[in-house]
Amino acid sequence: MNTSWKRLNVGVVGGGIGGMSVAIALRRAGHEVIIYERSDFAGEVGASVSCAANGTRWLHEWGVDIAKGDPVVLKKLINRDWKTGEPVSVYSLDDYEKRWGYVYNMFHRQYMHSMLKDSALEEEGEGIPAKLLVNHKCRDIDLKSNKITFENGKIVHHDLIIGADGIGSAVRGILGIRPEKRPSDSSCLHANVDADEAAKLGLVNYSQDSALEYWGGQEGKWDKIVLSPCNGGKLLSYYCFFPRDQGDFTTQAWGAESLPVEDLLKPYPQLDRQVLEHLAIGKEIQPWRLWVHDPYPYIHQGNVCLLGDAGHPMMPHQSQGACMAIEDAAALGILFNKKYFNGDVAQALAAYEEVRLPRVTRVQSAAAKAAYNINERIGFSVNKDTPTYKVEDPKKVLTIEEMNAYDMYRDIEEKLAAKRGGLYTEKFICGLPIGLELPSGIIIGAH
Ligand SMILES: Cc1cc2nc3c(=O)[nH]c(=O)nc-3n(C[C@H](O)[C@H](O)[C@H](O)COP(=O)(O)OP(=O)(O)OC[C@H]3O[C@@H](n4cnc5c(N)ncnc54)[C@H](O)[C@@H]3O)c2cc1C
Numbered sequence: 001m002n003t004s005w006k007r008l009n010v011g012v013v014g015g016g017i018g019g020m021s022v023a024i025a026l027r028r029a030g031h032e033v034i035i036y037e038r039s040d041f042a043g044e045v046g047a048s049v050s051c052a053a054n055g056t057r058w059l060h061e062w063g064v065d066i067a068k069g070d071p072v073v074l075k076k077l078i079n080r081d082w083k084t085g086e087p088v089s090v091y092s093l094d095d096y097e098k099r100w101g102y103v104y105n106m107f108h109r110q111y112m113h114s115m116l117k118d119s120a121l122e123e124e125g126e127g128i129p130a131k132l133l134v135n136h137k138c139r140d141i142d143l144k145s146n147k148i149t150f151e152n153g154k155i156v157h158h159d160l161i162i163g164a165d166g167i168g169s170a171v172r173g174i175l176g177i178r179p180e181k182r183p184s185d186s187s188c189l190h191a192n193v194d195a196d197e198a199a200k201l202g203l204v205n206y207s208q209d210s211a212l213e214y215w216g217g218q219e220g221k222w223d224k225i226v227l228s229p230c231n232g233g234k235l236l237s238y239y240c241f242f243p244r245d246q247g248d249f250t251t252q253a254w255g256a257e258s259l260p261v262e263d264l265l266k267p268y269p270q271l272d273r274q275v276l277e278h279l280a281i282g283k284e285i286q287p288w289r290l291w292v293h294d295p296y297p298y299i300h301q302g303n304v305c306l307l308g309d310a311g312h313p314m315m316p317h318q319s320q321g322a323c324m325a326i327e328d329a330a331a332l333g334i335l336f337n338k339k340y341f342n343g344d345v346a347q348a349l350a351a352y353e354e355v356r357l358p359r360v361t362r363v364q365s366a367a368a369k370a371a372y373n374i375n376e377r378i379g380f381s382v383n384k385d386t387p388t389y390k391v392e393d394p395k396k397v398l399t400i401e402e403m404n405a406y407d408m409y410r411d412i413e414e415k416l417a418a419k420r421g422g423l424y425t426e427k428f429i430c431g432l433p434i435g436l437e438l439p440s441g442i443i444i445g446a447h
Pocket residue numbers: 013014015016017018019036037038039044045046047048049050109136137138139164165166167168169170254307308309310316321322325
């Protein structure tokens with residue numbers, strides 16, 4: 001126990017996946033947390049969200065009741081031929097839990113969200129239960145006095161303010177960050193398919209594969225179908241990408257009215273008939289507006305920081321958006337815990353930025369590359385025997401080792417030691433063990 005530790009009164013703007021996660025991490029670290037959410041969560045829809053081992057490990061550490069999220073535990077990544085559906089590249093996850101200690105979960109976002117919300121707010125569990133105030137849309141923050149003003153007129157003060165308000169973040173603008181962004185060259189429509197309904201119609205039962213399945217994505221083409229099962233396999237969540245010039249959507253509105261199924265089928269005259277028959281019974285067809293954001297120069301100022309999509313929106317092609325938000329939350333939970341926090345909020349946030357920015361921007365850039373080349377996607381990135389395998393730079397591909405062998409505690413200790421003039425003697429660099437050889441041939445610590 002560090003004698004200069006003190007309890008903070010924390011305000012979290014945004015009650016999505018990242019906001020709920022950081023509320024859990026900080027209540028466990030001993031702080032009082034209030035989450036301010038602009039919506040009331042009514043009428044939200046969503047689809048599958050990936051939670052690989054680097055996210056799942058924190059759910060375990062925080063004692064989250066994962067069964068409530070009704071996940072599908074993934075066994076494989078399968079890339080299929082666009083026209084025939086034959087597997088082109090398969091990455092087995094059979095030894096995944098043995099290697100990394102945790103499984104790869106696929107959640108439905110709403111189930112995942114309520115699982116995290118329960119953990120943040122319920123009486124049981126470590127620390128003081130967080131409070132949630134809905135219909136609180138942040139309008140402004142005074143960075144000198146740490147006061148948040150909401151559109152409903154309320155003004156509150158907090159010792160630490162976390163902007164977890166998603167891709168369209170208001171807090172980001174308040175911190176003076178003006179994103180360099182452009183619409184992606186691809187558009188995306190999302191559709192849900194009921195696995196039982198597909199089975200009754202005699203269609204292929206993809207839910208039995210317990211796999212993230214991809215059609216296309218090879219040879220620089222934007223056309224790609226991504227299938228992820230969720231809700232214990234009862235729901236098949238399809239993300240359907242195609243070139244933006246074949247259909248542009250100006251809004252990203254999870255929860256908008258369903259588009260006609262013809263819009264979903266139109267871009268894919270040559271697609272494998274088996275998956276096309278699934279799409280033909282797709283429901284809740286919604287556009288997902290995709291923006292490519294260049295990395296931000298900073299993610300904190302004074303006692304305010306950004307977390308999740310607010311700080312590093314990324315394309316969905318590495319399936320790491322939610323995991324990165326969870327990791328951000330974990331980093332804050334550690335930095336403000338009784339062992340490491342010395343009462344200096346700004347110093348802790350400076351360390352947060354140093355720990356998080358390099359890692360999230362690496363994933364962000366790998367996600368942009370995987371948008372048009374599936375061989376850049378974690379997992380497929382090491383399947384070099386695939387006939388069409390080609391990557392921009394084999395030494396720079398993102399690999400499972402880098403994601404899952406990462407030790408955040410060591411990374412934080414290294415950064416704090418540098419700030420506080422302490423000695424750091426662990427055999428880790430930026431959280432990765434010295435000597436670890438990545439499948440890309442890079443050895444951590446070798447020059
Ligand atoms: C309704 C919804 C459905 C989604 N569905 C999917 C999906 O199916 N698949 C997928 O891969 N990703 C989905 N996403 C995105 C995904 O959840 C995030 O990319 C990822 O989990 C990172 O989480 P986050 O907390 O940073 O952002 P989010 O989970 O997007 O949460 C941001 C939260 O901040 C709130 N907010 C925004 N502005 C303000 C403000 N000014 N004041 C107060 N609160 C504010 C939002 O209402 C939201 O609840 C969805 C996001 C939302 C909001």
